[in-house]
Amino acid sequence: MKTKPFAAPYAVWMLLFTIVPIALVAAYSFTTADGALTLRNMANFLDPIYITVLLRSLGIALLCTLICLLVGYPAAYVLAQKDFDKKGVLVLLFVIPMWMNFLLRTYAWLTLLESNGLITSTVNRVIEFFGGQGNVRLLYNYGAVLMGMVYNYLPFMVLPLYTSLSRLDRRVVEAAEDLGANRSQVFLRVVFPLSVPGIFSGVTMVFMPAITTFVISRLLGGAQFKLFGDLIEQQFLFTGNWNFGSAMSLIMMVLLLLSMSIMNRYGDQEGGGIF
Amino acid sequence: MKSAGFFKRGYVYLVLAFLYMPILTLIVFSFNASKSRAVWGGFTLDWYRALFQNSEILNALYVTLAVALLAAVTATFIGTLGAIGMFSMKNGPKSLLLAAANLSMLTPDIVIGISLMILFLFANLPLGFGTMLLAHVSFNVPYVLFSVLPRLKQMNGSAYEAALDLGATHWQAIRKIVLPEIMPGILTGFILAFTLSLDDFVISFFTTSEVQNLSILVYSMARRGIHPTINALSTLMFVAIVALLLLVNRKSSILER
Amino acid sequence: MKKLLPLLLCACLLCAPFLSGCTPAANEKPSSITVFNWEDYINPEIFDLFEKETGIKVTYTRFTTNEEMYLRLDRGGVNYDVAFPSDYMIERLVKNDLLLPLDHEKLPEFKNTYAWLQTPDYDPESKYSVPYMWGTVGILYNTEMTDGEIDSWGAMWDAKYLRNVLMMDSVRDSLGITLCYLGFDLNTRDETQLAAAAEMLKEQKRSGVVLAYGVDEIKDKMVNNEAALGLVWSGDAITSIDLNEGLAFCVPKEGSNVWIDGMVIPRSSKNPEGALAFINFMMRPEIAAMNSEYIGYSTPNEAAMAILGAEYSENPIFNPPAEVIARCKFFHDVEDALETYNRIWEEVMNE
Numbered sequence: 020m021k022t023k024p025f026a027a028p029y030a031v032w033m034l035l036f037t038i039v040p041i042a043l044v045a046a047y048s049f050t051t052a053d054g055a056l057t058l059r060n061m062a063n064f065l066d067p068i069y070i071t072v073l074l075r076s077l078g079i080a081l082l083c084t085l086i087c088l089l090v091g092y093p094a095a096y097v098l099a100q101k102d103f104d105k106k107g108v109l110v111l112l113f114v115i116p117m118w119m120n121f122l123l124r125t126y127a128w129l130t131l132l133e134s135n136g137l138i139t140s141t142v143n144r145v146i147e148f149f150g151g152q153g154n155v156r157l158l159y160n161y162g163a164v165l166m167g168m169v170y171n172y173l174p175f176m177v178l179p180l181y182t183s184l185s186r187l188d189r190r191v192v193e194a195a196e197d198l199g200a201n202r203s204q205v206f207l208r209v210v211f212p213l214s215v216p217g218i219f220s221g222v223t224m225v226f227m228p229a230i231t232t233f234v235i236s237r238l239l240g241g242a243q244f245k246l247f248g249d250l251i252e253q254q255f256l257f258t259g260n261w262n263f264g265s266a267m268s269l270i271m272m273v274l275l276l277l278s279m280s281i282m283n284r285y286g287d288q289e290g291g292g293i294f
Numbered sequence: 295m296k297s298a299g300f301f302k303r304g305y306v307y308l309v310l311a312f313l314y315m316p317i318l319t320l321i322v323f324s325f326n327a328s329k330s331r332a333v334w335g336g337f338t339l340d341w342y343r344a345l346f347q348n349s350e351i352l353n354a355l356y357v358t359l360a361v362a363l364l365a366a367v368t369a370t371f372i373g374t375l376g377a378i379g380m381f382s383m384k385n386g387p388k389s390l391l392l393a394a395a396n397l398s399m400l401t402p403d404i405v406i407g408i409s410l411m412i413l414f415l416f417a418n419l420p421l422g423f424g425t426m427l428l429a430h431v432s433f434n435v436p437y438v439l440f441s442v443l444p445r446l447k448q449m450n451g452s453a454y455e456a457a458l459d460l461g462a463t464h465w466q467a468i469r470k471i472v473l474p475e476i477m478p479g480i481l482t483g484f485i486l487a488f489t490l491s492l493d494d495f496v497i498s499f500f501t502t503s504e505v506q507n508l509s510i511l512v513y514s515m516a517r518r519g520i521h522p523t524i525n526a527l528s529t530l531m532f533v534a535i536v537a538l539l540l541l542v543n544r545k546s547s548i549l550e551r
Numbered sequence: 552m553k554k555l556l557p558l559l560l561c562a563c564l565l566c567a568p569f570l571s572g573c574t575p576a577a578n579e580k581p582s583s584i585t586v587f588n589w590e591d592y593i594n595p596e597i598f599d600l601f602e603k604e605t606g607i608k609v610t611y612t613r614f615t616t617n618e619e620m621y622l623r624l625d626r627g628g629v630n631y632d633v634a635f636p637s638d639y640m641i642e643r644l645v646k647n648d649l650l651l652p653l654d655h656e657k658l659p660e661f662k663n664t665y666a667w668l669q670t671p672d673y674d675p676e677s678k679y680s681v682p683y684m685w686g687t688v689g690i691l692y693n694t695e696m697t698d699g700e701i702d703s704w705g706a707m708w709d710a711k712y713l714r715n716v717l718m719m720d721s722v723r724d725s726l727g728i729t730l731c732y733l734g735f736d737l738n739t740r741d742e743t744q745l746a747a748a749a750e751m752l753k754e755q756k757r758s759g760v761v762l763a764y765g766v767d768e769i770k771d772k773m774v775n776n777e778a779a780l781g782l783v784w785s786g787d788a789i790t791s792i793d794l795n796e797g798l799a800f801c802v803p804k805e806g807s808n809v810w811i812d813g814m815v816i817p818r819s820s821k822n823p824e825g826a827l828a829f830i831n832f833m834m835r836p837e838i839a840a841m842n843s844e845y846i847g848y849s850t851p852n853e854a855a856m857a858i859l860g861a862e863y864s865e866n867p868i869f870n871p872p873a874e875v876i877a878r879c880k881f882f883h884d885v886e887d888a889l890e891t892y893n894r895i896w897e898e899v900m901n902e
Binding site: 023024026027029032033034036037038039043047091094097098100109112114116118119122123124126128131133170174177227234237238248255261265268271272275276279 | 403
């Protein structure tokens with residue numbers, strides 16, 4: 020087919036609005052405000068306060084991914100079983116929240132968790148019923164931020180796992196059963212190893228947005244648990260050091276690409292996507 | 295066996311309950327006559343009325359829809375052409391172009407946002423409707439591309455050759471043979487782009503100044519405190535997303551047949 | 552393809568207003584202005600009145616802190632016609648040549664401004680700014696969750712109020728009150744004084760008394776009894792007390808900040824004429840009174856104060872008595888110490 024020229028607008032667009040902007044970020048990272056070349060922005064990042072934020076972000080992202088996996092795996096496993104009826108509807112129900120604005124999802128928790136919100140007031144009433152002091156606070160702590168993240172990203176874990184588990188060759192499972200394996204053996208030796216690619220793509224899809232998240236910690240954590248994304252925003256919109264902000268963005272991208280390539284080595288691309 | 299099924303089923307419903315409880319609470323409280331967030335004070339549509347009388351919200355809704363529609367149309371156009379063009383390419387240049395799309399999809403939203411902001415200010419473009427639109431087209435294009443490419447791969451290449459042999463022009467062959475074949479992919483790409491754009495906050499946040507879309511408005515309203523009007527707005531946005539997704543699902547299953 | 556055509560048409564229709572906005576007819580005045588203001592800091596009815604009278608449409612956009620606003624104006628690419636920075640930020644904006652001088656010929660209503668506010672030291676001739684609102688910074692407290700009257704910043708550090716203090720996510724305000732508490736000048740550039748204040752703020756965070764940092768959200772949280780104490784601007788205190796009678800406000804005895812928010816025209820304004828008309832409109836006594844009544848902040852407009860009457864002029868929060876003002880100081884641009892200020896705030900927030 021002689022359609023090569025058709026790709027021209029695409030090529031130009033990607034060059035102008037993907038490659039050039041990223042190149043600009045890279046250029047800002049290695050220059051001072053006056054445009055002189057420097058490594059200071061990168062060196063500045065080694066400051067303990069930024070490293071702390073980076074580690075905190077990594078920690079909460081890993082914890083969030085782990086919880087999503089632990090909660091999501093059984094759900095995906097059950098959904099993928101043949102005898103589960105109305106499967107289509109239920110899977111769709113897992114898809115819908117993925118398409119909802121994360122601000123609205125986070126905002127929804129804000130309403131539930133504030134002192135006179137439904138959950139907090141119920142919890143406090145229960146405590147009072149048992150004679151305790153009903154002044155529990157559920158908002159503005161590490162737990163609230165973590166919960167907000169798990170809530171936001173759980174569907175991104177369930178779906179790839181479901182795709183991977185439902186593509187699993189039933190005959191292998193049956194063969195294992197015929198050969199005398201019990202249920203836990205079948206799961207541990209057959210099903211689980213075969214679902215590893217799905218686990219990898221689920222982990223990728225949760226970990227990536229989790230590490231770059233911002234705003235959630237401001238809304239649910241009362242701005243007390245700054246994450247990597249908040250740090251970048253802070254540089255661009257408040258402190259005004261764009262060079263340093265760019266350096267942080269670049270560090271974030273390199274980190275992501277690194278973990279992506281590690282994931283890709285173990286997972287496979289067909290493990291399942293969102294589409 | 296029966297009881298195990300019950301527990302399994304129960305678990306899935308429990309997870310779904312976790313996912314939907316906050317959304318349902320928002321929806322329920324958007325009809326609550328009392329401003330309180332814990333007490334039911336009777337049914338009302340007042341918050342919806344307030345919503346539709348708020349010119350700022352209506353304006354933001356208009357901006358959101360205009361950007362989403364324009365961005366989706368443009369991205370579908372560029373992405374589809376790109377896919378068709380790439381399809382006839384050798385592996386070298388093709389993988390280069392694919393790498394650009396992959397890079398864009400791997401870049402975190404916040405980095406896309408700030409990098410485009412830097413670009414626009416560098417190019418002296420005033421931040422506003424236009425820049426927001428450019429940004430939205432940019433993050434949409436790869437999604438369209440990746441929806442169309444698989445369809446092209448599935449297409450029977452010889453039908454196109456045959457059309458040319460039978461005297462069709464290059465254009466005719468593309469219009470009559472290729473486009474109908476990849477139409478489901480184009481439509482999926484379009485709706486995907488539209489939904490992504492409708493939903494975007496982070497990238498819009500950095501690439502506009504005085505023109506606000508709904509997400510940006512929700513953000514500033516949510517920071518001020520919780521108000522039932524935002525609940526009403528959330529409910530409507532939720533219903534819109536569900537309707538769109540159902541449409542996609544139905545559309546793609548009809549086209550698949 | 553046929554299906555896409557109607558979609559394209561729809562899209563064009565949707566965009567028509569924007570496209571027409573880009574190509575103003577030769578002799579037609581651009582009929583809109585964009586206002587860059589704090590969240591919830593104007594009576595929205597005023598926009599309708601202004602549009603009805605002048606035909607100029609107003610778009611309202613918001614910033615959360617002076618620093619954010621400064622950056623937006625400094626980096627360009629924005630289209631704002633009237634902005635509402637505070638005193639010290641006006642100083643900095645003027646220094647960096649980011650404002651247009653005001654044509655006082657077109658601002659006859661300026662005469663309504665209190666004489667002492669016509670010559671503020673950050674802009675002695677009111678060349679670049681006119682005052683919009685003024686007030687103090689203090690503690691808004693919930694009388695049912697605190698015991699007795701509060702009169703010291705020390706309450707914000709009191710372990711008694713564990714997870715009950717709302718601090719402001721704004722460098723100058725939070726650092727300023729800490730400096731006051733320590734008995735230092737709130738514009739200090741002295742490294743050791745600043746380091747001491749930084750340590751206090753970190754200690755406050757470590758001890759767990761702080762429930763959250765915020766700006767726009769503090770009012771709502773206090774009204775809903777979410778916390779015992781909150782750092783607020785006086786105007787927010789008035790609105791909050793109106794909504795929740797259990798709240799009270801004090802300007803602590805150690806001293807505090809008195810501030811003026813001004814109206815300015817950024818250099819990048821595309822419609823300075825419209826901006827001037829808007830600023831003049833805002834200074835009309837009846838408009839200023841109506842605005843002040845709505846947002847709860849003190850008006851610098853003497854004629855408006857007369858309209859508001861004794862209920863307002865005798866309210867010590869709305870119109871602070873001389874002895875309160877005497878212990879308050881204005882913020883000034885700290886120039887080269889700004890980096891230290893930013894650094895401290897980053898350290899506190901990322902602690």
